[in-house]
Amino acid sequence: MLLALLALALIAFVLATPLALRRVELWRAERALHASRVRVGPFDELYDPGRERRAEQRARELLRSCVNEEEWGMYRDLGFIRVAGRHTRREVDRAARAAYAYLVYPHKPIVAYVPESGQLLSEYCVEFPDLTGSGGRHRLPASDDVLAKWMALTSDEDRVIRRANMHLIGRQLDPARVRRDLWRLAEWERRRGGRQQVPQSQR
Amino acid sequence: MRSCAKPTGHGTLRDIIGKVAVMKFLRMKPGHGEVLLAEGDPSVEEDEERLVEEFRRQLDEGMWAAVPVTNSGSGRREAQMVREYADIPPESERVIFFPRASGG
Numbered sequence: 001m002l003l004a005l006l007a008l009a010l011i012a013f014v015l016a017t018p019l020a021l022r023r024v025e026l027w028r029a030e031r032a033l034h035a036s037r038v039r040v041g042p043f044d045e046l047y048d049p050g051r052e053r054r055a056e057q058r059a060r061e062l063l064r065s066c067v068n069e070e071e072w073g074m075y076r077d078l079g080f081i082r083v084a085g086r087h088t089r090r091e092v093d094r095a096a097r098a099a100y101a102y103l104v105y106p107h108k109p110i111v112a113y114v115p116e117s118g119q120l121l122s123e124y125c126v127e128f129p130d131l132t133g134s135g136g137r138h139r140l141p142a143s144d145d146v147l148a149k150w151m152a153l154t155s156d157e158d159r160v161i162r163r164a165n166m167h168l169i170g171r172q173l174d175p176a177r178v179r180r181d182l183w184r185l186a187e188w189e190r191r192r193g194g195r196q197q198v199p200q201s202q203r
Numbered sequence: 204m205r206s207c208a209k210p211t212g213h214g215t216l217r218d219i220i221g222k223v224a225v226m227k228f229l230r231m232k233p234g235h236g237e238v239l240l241a242e243g244d245p246s247v248e249e250d251e252e253r254l255v256e257e258f259r260r261q262l263d264e265g266m267w268a269a270v271p272v273t274n275s276g277s278g279r280r281e282a283q284m285v286r287e288y289a290d291i292p293p294e295s296e297r298v299i300f301f302p303r304a305s306g307g
Contacts, residue, residue, distance in 0.1 A: 051234060058236025062229070062299075066271040068280040109307065125307035130233050132264055137233035140302070144231040148301045151269040151282035159284075165306035 052141070059143035066147060073192070078184055080105045081146060083153045085112070103181065104149045106142035109172050110164065118182055123171050124164035126152075226291075228257055230266065230300040240300070258288045258298070266300040 064072050067081065075081050084098035100121065103111040109123040128148045129138040140148065152160035169175050228240040241257040243250025261268065269282040270292055282299075285291050291298060 055234055055236040059231070062231075062237050066280065066282070066299075071280070126304045127307040128231075128302040128304055130231070130302040139233055140231050141233070141236055144236065144301070147299075148231065148304075151271070151284075151299065151301065152267070152304055154281035155269055155284040160304045163304045163306060 056141045056143060059141035059147070063143045063147045063150075067150060070192075071150075074185070074188065075143075075146065078181065078188055080181060081150060082185065083150060086157050102153060103178065104146055104153070105173075106145045107139070109167070110149060110153070111169070111173060111178055113178075113182065118179065120169040120175055120178055123167045123169055123173060124161060125167060125172065126160060126164035224296070226254060226295060227297040228254065228261070228300065229297055230261065231302070237299070255288045261300045262286075265303055267303045268298050268300050270295045270298050 063075065067075070071081050081104045083102045083104055085100040085102065087099070097115065099114070100112055101115050102124075103113065105111075107127075109125045111123055112121040113119060114121065126149065128140055128145060130140065131138060139145075149160070169178070224244055224246070225242050226245055227242040229237040230240050232238045240261065241254055243254050245251045245254060258268065268285045270285055272281060272283050272292060272295070273279070274281055283292065285298065
C-alpha cells in the first residue's frame, strides 16, 4: 500500500515538474520585463554626449540659415541675439531705431531693455517644452531654443510676451551680467564697424 | 518658389529641376535638432495632400508653425507664424514646427 502511494507521488511529481518549471519561467520573464520598464526612465537611458552635440550642431545650422548675418555673428560671438521690439509710441518712430529691444539667451529668460539708455526693463520667462519628446527629453537644443524665441518674437511678439511670465530684472538673471552683455554688444558692434543703436531695418 | 511650371520639353534638365519647388516641413526635436517631417511639391496634388495632412497633425500635437521670410519692405529677416496651411507664403521652401511657448 505504502509502495503504491510512493509510486503515485513519484508519477505526480514527474508530471507536475514541467508545469512548475514553465510557471517559474513565466514568472521570471515577467519580473525581468517589469524590471526593465522601471529601469528605463528619463535619467536611466544611456547618456550619449555625441548625440546632444550633434543635435546642437544641427540646431546652429538651422538658426544660421534663418537669421540675418549680423544676428548670427552676434550669437556666435556673444551667445545671445538682440531682437528689436515692434511697438513704437509714434508712427514717425517706426523708421528710426526701436524704442526697446530684447536680448534672447538660450534657455534663459528674454530680457527687455531700452537700447538708447541701456535701462533694463523686465525678464520674460518663457520656454518651449516638447511634451511629446521621448525618453523624458523635453528641452530643445540651445540654438533651437534661441531660434524658437526669435521666430516667436519676430512673428507674433504679443503672443509670446502674453504667454511668458514677466518678472522684474534680477529674478533669474544677474542684472550686472546683463549690463556687461550690453557693454559686450556695444563693443562688438563698434569693432564690427556697425552702429551702436538698434537698427530698425537690418539685413 | 512654391509652384513650378510643368516641363514642356524646352530648356535643359537643370532649368526644369530648378523650377521644381520642394517644400520641407521641419520640426525641432529635443535631442535631435531639426527633423524632416515631410517634403513635396505643393503644386502636385498628392504631395500637397500629404503636406496638408502633416501640417494639421503637427498643429494638433500642439506645435506652432513658422516660416522664415525676408521682409520685403525693410529687408529684415523675420518669421511669419502660420496657423493654416493656406497661410504659408507661396515662395516658402520650409516650414518650421516648434513647441508652443509657455511661461517658464
